[in-house]
Amino acid sequence: MKHLAILAALLAPLPALADIDPANWDEVTAQAQGQTVFWNAWGGSTTTNDFIAWVGSRVAEDYGVTLEHVKLTDTADAVTRVLSEKQAGQDDGGAIDMIWINGANFAAMKDADLLFGPYAEQLPNWALVDFENKSVQTDFTIPVEGFESPWAMAQVVFVHDTATMPDALGSMDDLLEWAQANPGRFSYPQPPDFLGTTFLKQVLIDILPDASVLAQPATDDNYDAVTEPLWDYLDALTPNLWRAGRAYPATGTAMFPLIADGEVDLSISFSPGAASTAIANNELPDTVRTFVLDKGTIGNASFVAIPYNSGAKAGAMVVANFLMSPEAQVRAQDPTILGYGTVLAMEKLSDDDRALFDALDLGIATLTPAELGTVQAEPHPSWMTRISDDWVTRYGVAQ
Numbered sequence: 001m002k003h004l005a006i007l008a009a010l011l012a013p014l015p016a017l018a019d020i021d022p023a024n025w026d027e028v029t030a031q032a033q034g035q036t037v038f039w040n041a042w043g044g045s046t047t048t049n050d051f052i053a054w055v056g057s058r059v060a061e062d063y064g065v066t067l068e069h070v071k072l073t074d075t076a077d078a079v080t081r082v083l084s085e086k087q088a089g090q091d092d093g094g095a096i097d098m099i100w101i102n103g104a105n106f107a108a109m110k111d112a113d114l115l116f117g118p119y120a121e122q123l124p125n126w127a128l129v130d131f132e133n134k135s136v137q138t139d140f141t142i143p144v145e146g147f148e149s150p151w152a153m154a155q156v157v158f159v160h161d162t163a164t165m166p167d168a169l170g171s172m173d174d175l176l177e178w179a180q181a182n183p184g185r186f187s188y189p190q191p192p193d194f195l196g197t198t199f200l201k202q203v204l205i206d207i208l209p210d211a212s213v214l215a216q217p218a219t220d221d222n223y224d225a226v227t228e229p230l231w232d233y234l235d236a237l238t239p240n241l242w243r244a245g246r247a248y249p250a251t252g253t254a255m256f257p258l259i260a261d262g263e264v265d266l267s268i269s270f271s272p273g274a275a276s277t278a279i280a281n282n283e284l285p286d287t288v289r290t291f292v293l294d295k296g297t298i299g300n301a302s303f304v305a306i307p308y309n310s311g312a313k314a315g316a317m318v319v320a321n322f323l324m325s326p327e328a329q330v331r332a333q334d335p336t337i338l339g340y341g342t343v344l345a346m347e348k349l350s351d352d353d354r355a356l357f358d359a360l361d362l363g364i365a366t367l368t369p370a371e372l373g374t375v376q377a378e379p380h381p382s383w384m385t386r387i388s389d390d391w392v393t394r395y396g397v398a399q
Contacts, residue, residue, distance in 0.1 A: 020314055022122035028314045033064040035315030039304075040078040041100035043071020044253050047277065051338050054331070059322050065315040070096070075105045082114050082307045094309035098316040101148060101305050103140045103194075104381035109305065110147055116306040116313055118146025123317060125324035130345035136301045140378040141215055148303035151323035152332055153341030154270045155299035155372055156202055157290040159256070159365075165265035168291035172206040176233065178266075179240040186266040187241050189255065190248035190397070192388040199268050200387050202298050204230045205376050214379035218386050227387060231394065238395060247397060260284055272372060273339020276363020280336040289365050296374025301343060326353035335363035 020031060037059075043049055049069065056067030072078060078099045085094050101109070109115050120126060129150065131137055136150040158169065165185070169175050179186050189196035205211045207229050213222065238245035242264050249255050255267040256278050269275065269290070278284040304323065306316045322328055326349055332340040339362075346354050362368075 022117075022119035022317055025124055028317050029063055031314035032312075032318040035312040036066040036068060037097045037312045037315040037319055038068045038070050038095065039098045039100070039316075039319065040070045040072050040075075040096050042073075042075065043069065044073065044251055047281070047338055051332060055319065055322060055328065058327070059315075059319055062322075063315075063318045065318050067319060072100075075099065075101055079105050079109055079114070082109065082309070083112060085309055086112070086114060091309050093311040094307055096307050097310040097312040098304050098306055098319060100302060102300060102303050103378065104385055106139050106144075106148060106303065106305060107142045107381045109307075110142065114308055115147045116308050116310060116316075117148075119306065119317055120144070120146045120149035120320070122146070123149060123321040123324065125321050128326070128344050128348045129324060130343065130348070132345070134301065134343060135299065135375070135377070136303075136343055139303060140300070140381045140384070142381065144303070148305035149320045149324065150301040150303050150343040151320070151328075152302040152338075153299065153343055154302060155272055155292070155341065155375055156198060156297035157269050157272050157275070157292055157367065157372075159259065159267040159269050159275045159284075159288060159290050161259055161265050161285065161288050163285065163287040164262075168289075170294040172203050172233065172293065175266075176237050179237055182265070183240040184242050184244070185264050187243075187249055187255070187258065187264055188268055189252050190250060191391045193251050195252035195255075195268065195270055196248070197384055197388045197391075198270060198298060200230065200234075200391060201379055201384060202268075202293075202376075203233055204383075204387070205298065205379070206293055206295055207233060211376070211379075214383055215377065217380050218382040223386060227390070230387070231390075234391075234395065245395065245397075256284055259288065271339055272341060273333070273335045273362060273366045275365035276335035277337070277339035279365055280363060284365075286364065290367055292367065292371075292373050294373075296376045297372075298378055299375035300378050302340075326350075326356065330356045330360065333357070333362070334360055335366060339363065339366065 052069045059065040059067055078096055082096055129136060137144050169178055188199040191197045213226055258264045259267055275288050275290050279286050304320050306313055310316055329342045329344050332338045333342050
């Protein structure tokens with residue numbers, strides 16, 4: 001009987017990877033060794049793709065984890081894939097191990113129980129995150145609750161070429177007046193592109209007397225009245241856009257070439273350092289600068305999340321933790337590389353790590369934290385979804 005008990009113990013199934021304890025970092029790193037992590041992330045930027053490749057080289061060197069970048073054009077495609085796998089009963093070994101995600105896509109996955117976690121606040125580098133002052137524990141008003149981990153901060157800035165447009169604008173009403181006086185010199189990406197939809201939300205936040213209503217879900221009862229000023233604004237703006245609103249840049253990355261080619265004077269970005277990065281890479285003239293509106297602009301965090309059925313949860317947590325490391329955060333903030341804002345709190349860093357940030361030259365077009373002013377909160381994700389769909393019906397054009 002003793003031998004049978006020993007045999008039974010030997011034949012018992014090993015604990016599933018889903019049972020791994022994120023707080024047991026030794027166990028996480030041991031299981032991560034040799035795993036391949038398929039990170040589904042937006043692939044529309046060469047600089048971002050190069051950064052992800054560098055992350056892959058570092059986690060391979062330090063942890064024996066292989067990182068494969070699955071380049072997305074729409075994060076919703078990854079959400080749909082995980083949902084399809086759940087409906088098919090594929091509860092382990094899914095095709096996706098980590099997703100660059102936020103907003104409506106995170107809300108959809110969290111609501112459908114498609115996420116592994118909570119894990120984020122158990123990662124070692126979470127202790128360095130500025131969760132006291134930065135919006136890294138809510139995502140478009142949705143509580144994160146440890147189901148995704150932050151790796152970059154973003155805030156809307158307006159990008160202008162001072163050689164042809166010397167003055168900054170203080171409000172969306174000012175932008176409309178400027179566009180009417182300078183037709184064809186401004187555009188924004190075509191919704192449902194994320195940056196294009198962000199522009200619509202920024203208009204609404206700036207022109208509403210009280211934007212707090214946007215923190216609550218959009219409903220049939222409140223949607224029309226709240227968004228009516230937006231459509232009135234766009235009706236006035238659209239004929240004065242680049243190509244009279246009959247065509248739009250497909251994505252945010254298509255905006256800067258329009259400035260460089262002299263087709264527009266004003267653009268929008270969700271990265272305060274993007275213009276400096278583009279100048280450093282000779283993609284924009286050094287006369288380009290950025291500004292924010294007097295009432296502030298929308299800001300949020302970029303997160304990564306791990307699907308519930310990932311077969312490489314340990315490896316994915318290793319990558320997520322590395323993304324929050326001072327080494328990765330300094331590199332991401334360097335305007336010659338990405339120019340992203342850091343999620344870390346400088347006072348929580350060692351003297352040596354803090355010196356790395358202090359030594360960064362953020363570039364001639366990058367505003368200081370004080371100059372960035374008030375960070376406006378993202379609306380509830382239901383507003384983004386409905387506004388985007390409505391814009392396509394009202395103004396959408398074939399690409």
